[in-house]
Amino acid sequence: MTADATEATAPLLAVIDAAEIIVTAGTGGVGKTTTAAVLALEAARRGRKAVVVTIDPAKRLADALGLEELSNTPSQIAGDWPGELWAMMLDTKSTFDDLVTKHSGSDEQAQRILGNRFYRNISGALSGTQEYMAMEKLYELHEERAFELVVVDTPPSRHALDFLDAPRRLTHFLDHRFYRLLMAPTRGIMRAANLAAQTFVRTLSKVVGAEVIDDIITFFTAFQGMEEGFKERANVVFDTLASPATAFVLVASPRRDTVVEAEYFAERLLESDIAVRALVVNRMHPHFGPGSPAASRLRATTLEGSDLGGLYANLADFALVASKEEEHLTGLAERVAPAPVIRVPFLRDDVHDLTGLAAIATHLFA
Amino acid sequence: MAGKGGVGKTTVTAALARAAALTGLSTLIVEVEGKAGLATLFGRDALDYAEVELSPGGQPAEAADVRGRTVTADGALYEYLRDHGLNRLSRRLLSSGLLDVASTAAPGIKDILVLGKVKQLEQNETATDLIVLDAPAAGHAITFLLAARGLLDAVRVGPINTQAADVLELLTDPGRCQVVLVTLPEETPVNELIDTAYHLEDRVGVSLGPVVVNGLYPDIEGLDADPDAAATAAGATLRAGESEALRAAAGFRRDRMAVQQAQVARLVERLPLPQLPLPFLFTTEIGPVELDVLARALLAGIRDLQAVEP
Numbered sequence: 001m002t003a004d005a006t007e008a009t010a011p012l013l014a015v016i017d018a019a020e021i022i023v024t025a026g027t028g029g030v031g032k033t034t035t036a037a038v039l040a041l042e043a044a045r046r047g048r049k050a051v052v053v054t055i056d057p058a059k060r061l062a063d064a065l066g067l068e069e070l071s072n073t074p075s076q077i078a079g080d081w082p083g084e085l086w087a088m089m090l091d092t093k094s095t096f097d098d099l100v101t102k103h104s105g106s107d108e109q110a111q112r113i114l115g116n117r118f119y120r121n122i123s124g125a126l127s128g129t130q131e132y133m134a135m136e137k138l139y140e141l142h143e144e145r146a147f148e149l150v151v152v153d154t155p156p157s158r159h160a161l162d163f164l165d166a167p168r169r170l171t172h173f174l175d176h177r178f179y180r181l182l183m184a185p186t187r188g189i190m191r192a193a194n195l196a197a198q199t200f201v202r203t204l205s206k207v208v209g210a211e212v213i214d215d216i217i218t219f220f221t222a223f224q225g226m227e228e229g230f231k232e233r234a235n236v237v238f239d240t241l242a243s244p245a246t247a248f249v250l251v252a253s254p255r256r257d258t259v260v261e262a263e264y265f266a267e268r269l270l271e272s273d274i275a276v277r278a279l280v281v282n283r284m285h286p287h288f289g290p291g292s293p294a295a296s297r298l299r300a301t302t303l304e305g306s307d308l309g310g311l312y313a314n315l316a317d318f319a320l321v322a323s324k325e326e327e328h329l330t331g332l333a334e335r336v337a338p339a340p341v342i343r344v345p346f347l348r349d350d351v352h353d354l355t356g357l358a359a360i361a362t363h364l365f366a
Numbered sequence: 367m368a369g370k371g372g373v374g375k376t377t378v379t380a381a382l383a384r385a386a387a388l389t390g391l392s393t394l395i396v397e398v399e400g401k402a403g404l405a406t407l408f409g410r411d412a413l414d415y416a417e418v419e420l421s422p423g424g425q426p427a428e429a430a431d432v433r434g435r436t437v438t439a440d441g442a443l444y445e446y447l448r449d450h451g452l453n454r455l456s457r458r459l460l461s462s463g464l465l466d467v468a469s470t471a472a473p474g475i476k477d478i479l480v481l482g483k484v485k486q487l488e489q490n491e492t493a494t495d496l497i498v499l500d501a502p503a504a505g506h507a508i509t510f511l512l513a514a515r516g517l518l519d520a521v522r523v524g525p526i527n528t529q530a531a532d533v534l535e536l537l538t539d540p541g542r543c544q545v546v547l548v549t550l551p552e553e554t555p556v557n558e559l560i561d562t563a564y565h566l567e568d569r570v571g572v573s574l575g576p577v578v579v580n581g582l583y584p585d586i587e588g589l590d591a592d593p594d595a596a597a598t599a600a601g602a603t604l605r606a607g608e609s610e611a612l613r614a615a616a617g618f619r620r621d622r623m624a625v626q627q628a629q630v631a632r633l634v635e636r637l638p639l640p641q642l643p644l645p646f647l648f649t650t651e652i653g654p655v656e657l658d659v660l661a662r663a664l665l666a667g668i669r670d671l672q673a674v675e676p
Contacts, residue, residue: 156503212471216467289612308597310591
């Protein structure tokens with residue numbers, strides 16, 4: 001990998017030009033969705049046909065991107081750029097429905113599942129389903145080859161790693177170990193477990209009603225045979241994530257908790273031999289001129305009570321927080337090295353339209 | 367405590383608990399999402415399903431203690447099964463995913479298990495004067511608190527119905543339970559806060575306490591002054607580049623304060639709830655010392671609100 005002038009000055013541009021898939025990862029509340037949108041927009045400005053899959057966009061940004069309602073297909077955003085910019089908001093349930101239809105042996109099997117009340121609760125009730133479907137949508141859009149670049153936002157979560165871990169919950173759930181426990185013969189070593197499961201079901205039946213129990217059994221019975229397909233699919237999707245065509249862009253803010261989460265994520269990727277391609281740190285405090293925090297603080301104290309003292313106290317405050325933020329990032333920067341670290345300062349206003357996205361772009365691609 | 371991800375809800379939870387302890391209330395923090403951060407704020411390692419001491423009583427003299435624990439649906443269910451004699455098999459049942467099946471069959475069960483456990487703590491813990499619950503972020507907070515209502519509608523009789531009814535009684539009694547929303551003075555968090563507040567009041571029926579506005583840049587005397595003029599007035603000389611630096615830094619704080627004040631005003635206009643302001647701390651890590659600063663700021667804010675009330 002040679003570092004040419006372009007890469008040295010705007011490393012994220014190299015990522016945008018080459019990647020087929022970009023995933024923005026990190027905890028909730030750090031600016032992932034906005035970053036994902038900016039990356040896709042820049043790709044369009046550089047002549048690529050790009051789509052951004054958002055998960056939980058703020059209302060005003062959603063409006064600006066034309067995402068008033070969930071639809072499981074991308075729609076194009078009009079604009080004056082050589083490439084194309086498309087956007088969509090993930091519809092977890094529809095994506096799941098499509099998968100069921102795809103994996104079913106027959107129309108009849110598909111309908112039995114899609115119409116089942118228990119099934120219909122899954123995408124809302126089972127955590128991890130959204131992450132699974134985000135990965136699935138990423139894979140679908142990539143395989144269709146309709147877009148040169150697919151940028152995928154990840155669900156807001158306290159744990160950045162949920163994106164990688166949570167899909168497993170769905171596959172385990174569909175593997176219906178509980179169902180097998182329930183249906184196991186009431187003899188031999190399984191007997192006790194089966195009895196306990198039966199007791200539990202009886203109690204549950206009193207809670208939710210016998211029809212719900214029927215729904216559960218109908219669902220798992222109808223689903224039999226498909227769980228392998230879902231597992232295989234998840235593996236194939238993961239292989240795509242691990243391929244060189246996919247770039248993970250970690251997003252964080254200088255606060256301790258988001259940095260720690262980002263570190264966990266980077267480490268986990270490394271375990272699978274995946275490298276973080278770039279680290280974006282939002283909401284950084286700017287540096288103001290030379291001088292250490294201690295020197296400014298000293299002047300502030302000496303001049304206390306005067307306007308100049310106040311100005312120095314202000315400078316000292318910002319010098320202190322800026323230096324602490326840098327210190328904080330050192331560990332994370334080392335963890336993701338040689339990936340570039342792109343710092344984005346506090347912006348005046350929230351980003352809720354294309355103009356705002358363009359403002360962020362000037363920092364991301366400086 | 368409820369609020370969008372990233373607004374500092376965990377920190378404010380800890381600060382509020384410490385504030386309560388400073389007034390002599392023995393406080394228990396309950397964390398329901400299994401996130402690490404809370405214990406670190408108190409300089410401890412981690413929370414556990416069993417109570418952990420976060421801040422001992424008597425420091426200073428009149429202060430009570432702060433303890434913390436996690437409550438999870440799995441843990442609460444395991445306890446329930448154990449108490450009903452299904453101990454040995456309950457682990458196996460849990461690992462087989464039965465809780466996921468149950469909660470998919472009746473969405474809200476997990477939340478009721480957690481809230482039911484909290485209700486039990488409220489009723490049985492005589493040593494605890496106040497429980498501060500760090501609720502799931504925004505959208506989830508609504509469904510979390512709505513769970514009781516939803517289950518009551520779906521399940522008419524039996525122990526779950528009683529449980530849901532009891533939980534609802536607790537949640538909707540302002541003398542026993544209040545929801546404190548936390549926000550940053552920025553556009554998107556304020557928008558979401560307003561939405562969440564109305565949802566909670568209308569659909570859940572909880573009583574809302576003051577809104578905590580976190581991260582407000584404090585004003586500084588002299589911020590408006592011209593650095594060169596100020597230097598002359600103080601009889602000091604500025605080195606090369608210092609005037610620009612002082613000017614830029616002052617401008618930055620003024621700008622951010624203006625943005626923040628505008629959002630605070632918007633919040634006042636759209637949501638008629640009292641506010642408790644918390645200052646921005648110029649640090650990246652919050653520990654026990656910073657927590658005390660925030661706790662005392664909350665107490666000062668509460669005193670200000672009490673002064674206004676008739």
